Amino acid sequence: MDIELGIEAEELEIAGTDVKCLVWDLDEVELAVRELALYPHFQEHFREAFYLIDTATSFWLEDGSYVPCAESVTRTLFRLRNEVNDRASSAEAASLPNVIRGFLGVDHPATNSQLAAAFALVLGVQAVEILANWLFELELATYDMDADLIEGLRKDSPRQYATLIDKERHRRAGLEIEAREQFATLKGEANQTLLMANLYRQVESIDVSKNGFNTSSLILQLLDDAFSAKASKRGQEAGRGNQDASSKIQTETMYRRLTIKAAAEQIIAGRRIEKRNLTDAELTNLLFDQTVHGTKKTIRDHLTALGLRPLK
Structure with missing residues (x-):
């Protein structure tokens, strides 16, 4: 598959901020998320998610700059995330990089660790999108009452504004449960995928050509052990990810x-x-x-x- 076919990603908006590139635009997204009225209630959730995103993005840094294909790969994987996830779920454990190469081309120059990290980045961004947009929509809903009054409260009385948003939150308790469960599931999968990327990086740093010594099979077995139960755990994470x-x-x-x-x-x-x-x-x-x-x-x-x- 020609990677250029995938670089036109679908529109992504997080907390009212347009995202054109998962590599370059996440700093602006983080700033927008921090401006959400109820951000303090979910600060730790967002802190962990953005740390994960930053770590995943760092796999694409070489000599202080992002490799040229980082933008196109991340856009492609975001657009094809459902297809990649479906195919990876039915493939052998720890085969995610090979699955991704099936969409990008088997000769793509990115390393296995970079490809796994890119998908961890996509999952992390999805997690932030779910939670941040739920909070953003709470604020938009309050503007239906009296837009001028609400805007005045937002500017002049942030505490009263936050209290009003919190009341809207309680009126929509069911949506909060759904958003938190989806966030927990996606962040859990992103963490597991980032673990895979780290282990692949360990494999890539080992010279297996000397004296016939080969540790890659051992570490890939660790990957199998770590991720063979991923599909069965996915539902469990959704139910208790924010509680346990x-x-x-x-x-x-x-x-x-x-x-x-x-x-x-x-x-x-x-x-x-x-x-x-x-x-x-x-x-x-x-x-x-x-x-x-x-x-x-x-x-x-x-x-x-x-x-x-x-x-x-």
């Missing part, structure tokens, strides 16, 4: 453990290739120096659970 705090903790713990395992395997593989010894303490310190795995105690606990310490 432990599910978020468990997801973050799984993400950190799999990331530590992939990074540790990479370090161990490198030392084997170099025929250099690696001590238990040195492995912990090297992982700690990467800054993304937590404290040394956390790293040691995960390595112990993974059977990677003490090193033999």
